[in-house]
Amino acid sequence: MKIDGGCHCGAITYEAEIDPEGVFTCHCGDCQTLSGAPFRTVVRVPEADFKLTSGELKNYVKTADSGRKRIQAFCPDCGSPIYATSAGEGPKDYGIRLGTARQRDLLAPKAHWWFGSAVPWLAGLNGLPTVDEQ
Secondary structure (H helix, E strand, O other), rough: EEEEEOOOOOOEEEEEEOOOOHHHEEEOOOHHHHHOOOOOEEEEEHHEEEEEEEOOEEEEEEEEEOEEEEEEEEOOOOOOOOEEOOOOOOEEEEEEEEEHHHOOHOOOOOEEEEEHHOOHHHHHOOOOOOOOOO
């Protein structure tokens, strides 16, 4: 499936060819902190299937508790996270942050990763009062 998206301010845009069956939510502490949310929705895509169509990303290298280094790529102007990938040599997969994809409403997660780190109140969200607009 072809997707496209970009950052909040519009300086960064991209296109990618993804497998919608690979969409997952990640509940790890890094995703919680780096997204400012209790989880992040992601799809992995080989580097060859991702194309930056405008702008230039800024990178931040985060070292996980495991010692593994991950490049976090984001818009240098508005800070929107675009993807993460491994640091170093070798083939790359990009973990596209689906909040930046225009097709995000079509991409339901198929799995939860790092669910042991999920916030305990997550399961209690069903049935809460809703407000459609501010």
